[in-house]
Amino acid sequence: MSLLEVxxxxxxxxxxxxxxxAVDGVSLSVDExxxxxxxxxxxxxxxxxxxxxxxxxxxxxxxxxAMRIRLGGRxxxxxxERELRRLRGREMAMIFQxxxxxxxxxxxxxxxxxxxxxxxxxxxxxxxxxxxxxxxxAVGLPQPATRVDQHPHQLSGGMRQRVAIAIALAxxxxxxxxxxxxxxxxxxxxxxxxxxxxxxxxxRGMAMILITHDLGxxxxxxxxxxxxxxxxxxxxxxxRALFAAASMPYTRGLLASIPRIEDxxxxxxxxxxxxxxxxxxxxxGCAFSPRCAHAxxxxxxxxxxxxxxxxxxxxxxxxxxxxAE
Amino acid sequence: MNALLRRAGRLAVVxxxxxxxxxxLVAALPGDxxxxxxxxxxxxxEVAEIRAEIGLDRSLAVRYLDWVSGIVTGDWGQSWRTxxxxxxxxxxxxxxxxxxxxxxxxxxxxxxxxxxxxxARAPDGRVDRAIGFLAFGSVSMPSFMTAVLLILLFxxxxxxxxxxxxxxxxxxxxxxxxxxxxxxxxxxxxxxTALMRTLRxxxxxxxxxxxxxxxxxxxxxxxxxxxxxxxxxxxxSMITLLGLQVGRLMGGSIIIEQIFGIPGVGRLLVTxxxxxxxxxxxxxxxxxxxxxxxxxxxxDLAYARLDPRVRGLGGKAGAHG
Numbered sequence: 171m172s173l174l175e176v177x178x179x180x181x182x183x184x185x186x187x188x189x190x191x192a193v194d195g196v197s198l199s200v201d202e203x204x205x206x207x208x209x210x211x212x213x214x215x216x217x218x219x220x221x222x223x224x225x226x227x228x229x230x231x232x233x234x235x236a237m238r239i240r241l242g243g244r245x246x247x248x249x250x251e252r253e254l255r256r257l258r259g260r261e262m263a264m265i266f267q268x269x270x271x272x273x274x275x276x277x278x279x280x281x282x283x284x285x286x287x288x289x290x291x292x293x294x295x296x297x298x299x300x301x302x303x304x305x306x307x308a309v310g311l312p313q314p315a316t317r318v319d320q321h322p323h324q325l326s327g328g329m330r331q332r333v334a335i336a337i338a339l340a341x342x343x344x345x346x347x348x349x350x351x352x353x354x355x356x357x358x359x360x361x362x363x364x365x366x367x368x369x370x371x372x373x374r375g376m377a378m379i380l381i382t383h384d385l386g387x388x389x390x391x392x393x394x395x396x397x398x399x400x401x402x403x404x405x406x407x408x409x410r411a412l413f414a415a416a417s418m419p420y421t422r423g424l425l426a427s428i429p430r431i432e433d434x435x436x437x438x439x440x441x442x443x444x445x446x447x448x449x450x451x452x453x454x455g456c457a458f459s460p461r462c463a464h465a466x467x468x469x470x471x472x473x474x475x476x477x478x479x480x481x482x483x484x485x486x487x488x489x490x491x492x493x494a495e
Numbered sequence: 496m497n498a499l500l501r502r503a504g505r506l507a508v509v510x511x512x513x514x515x516x517x518x519x520l521v522a523a524l525p526g527d528x529x530x531x532x533x534x535x536x537x538x539x540x541e542v543a544e545i546r547a548e549i550g551l552d553r554s555l556a557v558r559y560l561d562w563v564s565g566i567v568t569g570d571w572g573q574s575w576r577t578x579x580x581x582x583x584x585x586x587x588x589x590x591x592x593x594x595x596x597x598x599x600x601x602x603x604x605x606x607x608x609x610x611x612x613x614x615a616r617a618p619d620g621r622v623d624r625a626i627g628f629l630a631f632g633s634v635s636m637p638s639f640m641t642a643v644l645l646i647l648l649f650x651x652x653x654x655x656x657x658x659x660x661x662x663x664x665x666x667x668x669x670x671x672x673x674x675x676x677x678x679x680x681x682x683x684x685x686x687x688t689a690l691m692r693t694l695r696x697x698x699x700x701x702x703x704x705x706x707x708x709x710x711x712x713x714x715x716x717x718x719x720x721x722x723x724x725x726x727x728x729x730x731x732s733m734i735t736l737l738g739l740q741v742g743r744l745m746g747g748s749i750i751i752e753q754i755f756g757i758p759g760v761g762r763l764l765v766t767x768x769x770x771x772x773x774x775x776x777x778x779x780x781x782x783x784x785x786x787x788x789x790x791x792x793x794x795d796l797a798y799a800r801l802d803p804r805v806r807g808l809g810g811k812a813g814a815h816g
Binding site: 224226255256264274275276285 | 705708709710712713715724727728801804
């Protein structure tokens with residue numbers, strides 16, 4: 171049994187123009203201690219999916235009736251809010267995109283980390299503070315004993331993201347969801363944060379969902395990658411296999427748009443033409459068909475299902491089964 | 496240090512303007528004080544003597560400068576009517592006024608905070624609308640009207656609280672508070688609404704912040720998120736308003752002290768106006784201006800305590816102050 175099992179996740183938001191389907195029937199699973207990368211451009215539903223898993227959707231969200239999310243075998247949708255709160259922060263934790271706004275500006279770092287320890291693990295004030303210092307040291311914050319009493323504005327963005335990681339790790343969760351953890355950071359800092367996440371995940375045997383719009387982030391870090399487009403998983407494969415031979419034209423487009431150091435100077439970067447579809451009134455058939463060079467009448471008429479082909483799954487009528495050129 | 500000097504400079508300008516305007520207004524009052532004192536059948540000679548005695552025979556400029564220099568050195572002048580020193584008269588009445596206003600603010604804040612929390616939790620929900628409706632009714636009624644209704648209900652009908660009177664603190668805490676409750680409530684029922692609306696609006700914004708989402712992700716309860724995570728960063732506008740409202744509160748207290756027979760500075764001012772006690776009027780108004788500036792200075796200090804980001808900017812002085 172997998173640690174996390176998501177079945178048929180469906181989330182929609184009422185808007186002035188109609189119902190916006192942000193997540194449209196996603197099923198995936200994460201095994202204990204494994205790292206799943208979820209890749210997609212903005213609006214592909216990856217963040218909404220992560221909030222659905224955490225049970226942190228806004229009140230206005232409508233979820234599908236067939237949606238099942240199980241953590242360690244427990245069906246989260248069936249749990250009362252009190253029980254769910256006990257899991258949040260303790261069994262599953264989350265890191266947000268923008269570290270500049272993810273920390274409370276008027277609380278000390280120690281209070282923000284210690285809060286979880288005291289609530290979930292029942293630690294006393296002193297004990298929580300000592301543990302907070304240890305956690306800050308573990309995430310590579312210099313002078314943790316001084317920093318613990320400081321406020322977020324006294325730290326740089328990268329340092330704040332390290333604090334956010336310390337908060338997430340506080341109660342040794344079994345699952346960590348990192349939603350674009352490095353997108354808002356300087357390139358030079360990104361590597362350090364990703365390495366830290368990977369190291370902590372290995373050390374603690376903690377499963378991780380690494381959400382990003384950048385395939386380069388999951389390369390070499392995720393065991394498996396799921397590519398999302400217009401609220402659906404369109405391809406899922408072990409990372410190595412995906413990079414070696416993507417089947418779905420969208421994934422191939424994403425791979426082609428990664429700049430490579432061996433490219434000749436002045437070479438134009440490949441880009442996927444067109445724009446992501448309108449999720450209030452998505453195109454008939456495959457959502458990617460308007461932007462796809464291989465689209466046929468079949469694609470425009472009927473959406474392909476996610477074919478289960480063992481380790482690799484993809485949703486496409488005309489997959490490129492040969493290796494990418 | 497620099498900020499402190501600037502503040503002191505601003506205080507001087509405010510006081511100069513306030514004293515000058517007060518002085519001119521009082522001087523422009525129709526009638527002749529000396530004539531009043533002397534009585535209708537006094538001779539011109541007698542009136543002139545009285546005028547010289549209370550210093551009204553000098554030019555406006557000389558009188559103003561004389562009075563202002565007195566304010567600065569601590570001599571606020573003397574009432575021609577009772578012979579009382581102005582400063583002593585004010586100082587004697589400050590406790591009652593201060594207690595009234597502080598109590599009113601405490602009641603207003605303790606109504607505003609829980610109400611705002613309930614509203615911000617589900618904006619436009621049933622609770623939010625009900626509280627908004629209540630607040631609207633409450634603010635629509637002037638404090639003297641509220642006062643009369645409160646007296647009608649709690650003093651005359653129920654007989655729980657006295658309608659008038661004042662007991663010093665030395666008479667015991669409850670004895671002192673009892674007659675203060677209705678007047679303070681009358682003022683608070685006007686003041687709490689603006690505080691509540693301000694806090695509610697800012698809190699709705701704060702609840703959208705990422706750090707609130709993080710607090711939820713940490714498994715914190717709704718109540719804890721509202722009180723521990725959202726209240727402090729939401730309260731800055733309310734704190735500012737709290738300082739600004741001191742002005743309105745002082746205006747309101749003048750009427751309320753009159754209605755409830757509280758021997759405060761506001762009542763002293765009213766009596767002085769009726770008896771044309773010009774030194775006392777000038778003193779009271781100057782005192783109100785001073786109190787207002789001081790209250791807003793305290794507001795700034797509270798700001799620094801609540802927001803660690805301001806502490807850093809204000810230099811070390813604010814950090815532990």
